[in-house]
Amino acid sequence: MNNTFQAPTIEYGQLAPLLLVFGAAVVGVLIEAFAPRYLRKSFQVPLTFVSLLGAFALILVQVFVSGVPTAPAAMGAVAVDGPSLFIWGVILILAAVSVLLITDDDHFVPQAAAVPGSAEEDDALAEGAAHTEVYPLVLFAVGGMLLFAASNDLLMMFVALEVMSLPLYLLCGLARRRRLLSQEASVKYFLLGAFSSGFFLYGMALIYGFAGTVDLAGISRALGTVSGQDPLLLIGTALLGVGLLFKIGAAPFQAWKPDVYQGAPTPITALMASGTLVAAFGALLRVFWVALGNLDWDWRPVMWGVAILTMVLGAILAITQTDIKRMLAYSSIAHAGFLLVGVIATGDARQNADALSGILFYLLVYGITTVGAFAVVTVVRDAGGEAGHLSRWAGLGKRAPALAGVFAFFLLAFAGIPLTSGFFGKYAVFAAAATGGALPLVIVGVVSSAVAAFFYVRVIVLMFFSEPAADGPTIAVPSMGTAAVVTVAAAATVVLGVFPEPVLRLADQAASTLFIR
Amino acid sequence: MGGYFGSYALVVALFAIGVAVVAGALFLNRMLRPTRLTPDKLLTYECGVDPVGEGWAQSQVRYYVFTYLYVVFAVDAVFLFPWATVYAAPGFGMTTLVEMFLFLGFIALGIVYAWRKRVLAWT
Numbered sequence: 001m002n003n004t005f006q007a008p009t010i011e012y013g014q015l016a017p018l019l020l021v022f023g024a025a026v027v028g029v030l031i032e033a034f035a036p037r038y039l040r041k042s043f044q045v046p047l048t049f050v051s052l053l054g055a056f057a058l059i060l061v062q063v064f065v066s067g068v069p070t071a072p073a074a075m076g077a078v079a080v081d082g083p084s085l086f087i088w089g090v091i092l093i094l095a096a097v098s099v100l101l102i103t104d105d106d107h108f109v110p111q112a113a114a115v116p117g118s119a120e121e122d123d124a125l126a127e128g129a130a131h132t133e134v135y136p137l138v139l140f141a142v143g144g145m146l147l148f149a150a151s152n153d154l155l156m157m158f159v160a161l162e163v164m165s166l167p168l169y170l171l172c173g174l175a176r177r178r179r180l181l182s183q184e185a186s187v188k189y190f191l192l193g194a195f196s197s198g199f200f201l202y203g204m205a206l207i208y209g210f211a212g213t214v215d216l217a218g219i220s221r222a223l224g225t226v227s228g229q230d231p232l233l234l235i236g237t238a239l240l241g242v243g244l245l246f247k248i249g250a251a252p253f254q255a256w257k258p259d260v261y262q263g264a265p266t267p268i269t270a271l272m273a274s275g276t277l278v279a280a281f282g283a284l285l286r287v288f289w290v291a292l293g294n295l296d297w298d299w300r301p302v303m304w305g306v307a308i309l310t311m312v313l314g315a316i317l318a319i320t321q322t323d324i325k326r327m328l329a330y331s332s333i334a335h336a337g338f339l340l341v342g343v344i345a346t347g348d349a350r351q352n353a354d355a356l357s358g359i360l361f362y363l364l365v366y367g368i369t370t371v372g373a374f375a376v377v378t379v380v381r382d383a384g385g386e387a388g389h390l391s392r393w394a395g396l397g398k399r400a401p402a403l404a405g406v407f408a409f410f411l412l413a414f415a416g417i418p419l420t421s422g423f424f425g426k427y428a429v430f431a432a433a434a435t436g437g438a439l440p441l442v443i444v445g446v447v448s449s450a451v452a453a454f455f456y457v458r459v460i461v462l463m464f465f466s467e468p469a470a471d472g473p474t475i476a477v478p479s480m481g482t483a484a485v486v487t488v489a490a491a492a493t494v495v496l497g498v499f500p501e502p503v504l505r506l507a508d509q510a511a512s513t514l515f516i517r
Numbered sequence: 518m519g520g521y522f523g524s525y526a527l528v529v530a531l532f533a534i535g536v537a538v539v540a541g542a543l544f545l546n547r548m549l550r551p552t553r554l555t556p557d558k559l560l561t562y563e564c565g566v567d568p569v570g571e572g573w574a575q576s577q578v579r580y581y582v583f584t585y586l587y588v589v590f591a592v593d594a595v596f597l598f599p600w601a602t603v604y605a606a607p608g609f610g611m612t613t614l615v616e617m618f619l620f621l622g623f624i625a626l627g628i629v630y631a632w633r634k635r636v637l638a639w640t
Binding site: 026029030032033034113228231 | 520522578579623626629630632633634
């Protein structure tokens with residue numbers, strides 16, 4: 001028996017934002033268990049906001065009072081470094097904004113267990129039941145996202161991946177309208193997600209077989225010392241890559257994205273399209289830069305292929321879409337491709353810091369604009385729920401000029417038109433890639449941006465230059481939360497497009513230390 | 518076939534032998550027995566009772582509560598057993614005991630939730 005047991009040292013101060021979010025989620029479960037039904041929402045909503053904003057405040061304290069840590073926390077399991085803190089901040093802001101959308105009960109099913117179209121469902125509707133479990137589930141998912149982006153060993157990363165994904169699988173199935181579509185999306189996401197987790201886990205096992213450790217820094221060291229076991233390393237790298245690329249929705253692992261984005265309740269789609277993407281890029285960067293950074297000779301060609309395929313496929317397939325949420329899903333695939341260009345742009349430390357800073361800025365601006373766009377989607381309604389089909393959006397500019405104007409602005413930001421935040425995001429990533437010797441990729445990126453601009457502009461033309469249909473969709477009076485989301489997102493898109501300097505500098509500073517090992 | 522992966526040759530050989538034994542036994546049976554099929558013999562064997570319905574049956578979602586409770590208790594047990602073998606050894610002491618009960622407290626939240634949602638009531 002090993003009697004020299006050493007108690008681990010845990011830096012609770014550095015992990016405080018994580019612990020706060022998880023703690024609030026646990027308290028949320030207790031509220032579900034003990035509070036009477038009519039009071040639950042009035043407990044859950046403040047708790048969720050306080051924990052998300054409190055965690056954000058804790059990050060500010062960490063950065064400005066204690067300083068950015070220079071060593072991994074919790075015995076090397078979690079790395080709270082500059083990029084992590086920036087990504088945490090981004091995720092928490094995006095989550096808080098998405099929760100503003102989620103507070104609108106109208107999007108969620110009153111009783112998930114009732115069979116769609118049954119008498120039970122009608123009873124639940126009449127009774128005014130609601131699943132306030134949504135809030136703790138969102139908090140668990142957000143906590144998982146935070147941990148996923150900051151985990152410094154593969155085991156922690158896998159736990160975080162599951163903590164992040166499992167609540168999202170559930171949340172996807174809770175749409176109030178078109179419930180079969182929503183449940184189908186949930187099951188699809190679950191099955192494919194479980195499959196990709198399997199890939200990740202098996203890749204992890206093979207890497208462990210190669211390096212004898214799951215620690216990212218340890219794997220990096222083993223690359224230089226272990227020899228003669230390249231098959232284990234290469235197969236393991238490929239499998240890990242499949243697991244991670246699935247989560248960001250890169251081609252050829254993008255098939256789930258349109259179905260899930262379309263079926264899930266729109267506020268949850270907003271959370272997934274922004275928060276999950278940010279977290280998954282954090283984890284992808286950490287695995288491929290920290291652990292496998294010295295193996296870039298082997299993974300770079302594959303990543304080139306994946307990036308090109310993702311950009312081209314996303315941009316081209318988006319053109320053929322007739323549903324607004326599916327179109328945004330394919331646009332999200334294309335944007336994942338643009339971000340992958342930054343992942344490939346590695347070189348010396350200076351070059352890495354530039355690429356990382358570009359990616360961080362891009363993630364922030366893309367996330368905010370995405371949440372705003374989905375918020376607009378929630379208020380354009382038909383009798384059966386949201387007006388998904390693009391033909392229903394014809395002439396919206398004449399009936400609701402302000403709303404259509406804001407949406408057009410978001411679409412222009414996606415397209416990367418100058419004076420919107422999207423332009424600087426794309427510019428930062430592509431500039432870093434061009435100096436990093438990935439010029440052909442940048443050219444593909446710019447061309448597919450142009451292709452993507454076509455379908456964004458097509459929606460704008462449809463909204464402003466078509467005659468409105470006689471029985472066109474109604475514009476629901478947005479709830480306070482939704483109005484706030486649209487305002488915040490539009491303001492952020494303008495400000496970051498006209499005056500991006502402070503945030504760019506912040507991203508630069510966060511990236512300058514690179515990932516700690 | 519040497520070096521690291523060579524040491525797996527034994528595993529491959531074992532698999533091959535396993536496949537050979539099973540396939541051989543089935544093949545031998547097939548060769549020795551007479552084959553006279555009737556519709557009755559082609560029915561799916563279901564404990565000697567005539568099969569009912571189709572193979573593709575849906576199970577009730579409400580059985581999830583049993584899975585849920587099983588997971589709560591199984592996770593307890595998985596971590597309790599290794600802990601129980603060491604916690605009394607010198608060098609572990611009070612901290613180990615307290616930590617385990619903290620962990621059990623978190624797991625117990627699951628049971629509290631189930632209890633409040635009337636999963637444990639007999640209906």
